[in-house]
Amino acid sequence: MSGDTAGTVGAPAERRDAPPPRLWRNRDFMVFWVGEALSVYGTQITALALPLTAVLVFEVGPEQLGLLRFAQLVPFLGLALLFGVWVDRVRKRPVMLGANLSRLVLIGLVPLLYQFDLLTLPMLYALAFGVGVATVLFDVSWMSYVPILVKDRRSLLEANTKLNATLSSADVAGPGIAGALVSAVSAPFAMVANAFSYAVSVVSLLVIRAPEPPPPARETTRRLRTELAEGLRWVFGNRWLRAMGLVGCSCNFFLTMVQSLFLLYAVRERGLSAAAVGFVMGAAAVGGLLGAVIASTVVRRLSVGTAYRVSVSVIFLGPLLVPAAGGPQWLLMSLFVASFFLEYLGGSVSNVLIVSLRQAITPQHLMGRMTAAMRMLLYGGGALGGPVGGVLAGVVGLREALWVAGVLSALMLVPIVLSPVGRLRTMPTGPDDMPA
Template sequence: MEDTAAAGSAAPRRRGGGLWRNRDFLVFWTGETLSLYGTQVTTLALPLAAVLVFDASAEELGVLRFLQLVPFLGLAMLFGVWVDRVRKRPVMIGANAARMVLIGLVPALSAADVLNLPLLYAVAFGIGVAQVLFDVSWMSYVPVLVKDRRHLVEANTKLSTTSSSADVAGPGVAGVLVNALTAPTAMAVNAVTYLLSIVSLLAIRTPEPRPAKPERRRSIRADLVEGLRFVFGSRLLRAIALVGCACNFFSVMILSLFLLYAVRGQHLSAATIGLVLGVGAVGGLAGSALSGTVIRRVSVGKAYLVSVSGIFVAPLLIPAAGGSKLMVTGVFIASFLVFYASLSVANVVIVSLRQTITPDPLMARMTAAMRTLMHGGGALGGPVGGLLAGALGLHEALWLAAVLSAVMLVPIALSPVSRLHEMPAPAPVP
């Protein structure tokens, strides 16, 4: 997630409690928690600003979302090459500073009455670029603070728990702020949280060693190929990457179909759908809180097998739901509870495994390759789901997507990750 103080901090005071004595990790965790809650405000306020201020159409909202995601596909691998060559903390500070300024521009431009939709598009794209840069960096930075890789599971459990709590509470807080302040003005709150995150990063004392310079100058292409070769050359990372791509593909497809099916097929209100997703997200919070215990009590492989299987099987409940609206709503909630709880445990296992296996000089490129595959899968899931719904109908498309998702149990059961008893040793530097 090397100095004497940091090494001492990693020594556990009690089982599972080692990081409570690691000051710098706690500072980093606090800053991340604040920015995650703030991000929930922008996640809601940015599209609402487009709708409420500019009366944006569904197509224009689609463009807004696309501009936030497309940097992952186009820039993640290039950023990964660069981040592996430099210290991560200054990059993270710069990325959050960029997000703070860009998000702060929205209320400022709105107050000056010069905000328009093209400017909102530009802000969305800029935020997406900065998010890619930060995401590629922070996963590579955690092992700098957590020197003993046996504590990476604990670190990722803590980070996952606050991420899940932000998913649960964040939309409600964001809704209150947007209602009270207007959508553009509410984004100022997010700008402040990024400022606090920057302060937390500046307060970290653990020295970050400069990455060793290669004996000979290497091209960006050579470094990029080396990163991809490492990921796809490792049977464990390759299995994680392909399953993760499929997971995002089916998750985005099914969620997109679910929203339409819940409104048009089951005639649920927006408030009921919000309740389904909000209560479902509580499963993610519970999964994050229990993930460390689960991993300690069963093998790494079993934790991976059960949690990832839950992600792919839970969607079967959605098209199977029937009866009264109350029963349908209850089954929908059960589906999302299982999905989010499984996803939280799986994320802790997978991220910890990736960080344990990967040598520090390749950490950012590994993360970038994973991010590119996963966001690529997610980007394809929405359009494919739309094509299926147009050809088969919403309910039939949901059944087909859910059944195909469940078929992923076969490669998951055969995966070498599912047979791991404990975290493997780090791979040698190529």
């Protein structure tokens, strides 16, 4: 990686001085934001209810639970790049509609099959995989669609702050709601709420008025291999994208490992109920909401690079508190909350910053492939973290595996400090507004 110091150059002074347009008056962005907010609330319910279905209905062990998480995330490894090429070729909104309709049906099948005693563990894996495929397609599309809705790239930080604030508020409310729903109606039936939220998201996408311009025409025949290579060269040839992608891959690997093991560890070795686990995750998610509120201020006060180093470092330190937690239940739960609070806080600030930076420095015609490559790295790390954690726990035990994950996670502070992203001073205003 280059050791060049970073600033931003090339943007006219008068454009920097003029404030970007506020998004409160952008009707189509606001409609999209509301629909996405409701869908992420539902997703947070399934994030707890789906693994609890495996734990409470099928009494799975750590290896099987890790495999369930792998089924959800492995589509990012195998399909993200292909979807990225396709999304760059077509309009994004119809793709997003199809993805959310698919998730509505697949999530809705879990309680339906359970009701008629047809749900099996292999079927649960298959449904989780299908939801993962649709999630890849939606994620690649919406991150490419936001710059179209926003238009002025200086407003991307505000857009991603708003989107991340609703995600963080869902992180706060979702686990508690999910825990209460699981206790009241069982884990499979709790997922009905998620299916309904996807239905609302579909309606919101249908009422967006802004026409989406067609992708630029190509004068030559499009070749899949050539377009894949072009996207990969852009991501891995850009030192900022490369650094963010590799650190993000490691982050998701360790966090998924810890979160997969934590559920079993908390329920089986620490005796926490589903409602107590939901309370821990909901209380900890306040950190994400706080991070979303302060993200823009942090970037302005500390500079882009310093905000990146501090926020990402906080994420990697959180996992150490899970195996270290002990004592009476109030102290145990307080340390569990503190661990995930740090992860949510750092993740919320860094997500706003990183997504805005990626969108700002990438040309629109490469947006889908850039997003796909980054999602492949990020969720590919998460996909591997689940089964690796499960195998490790099966060999050395749950708490010992959590200690290994926590220590290795903390060691990631070294590449974070050395990252070229840490030397950026301000948020760029476009692909040409980056240091040489």
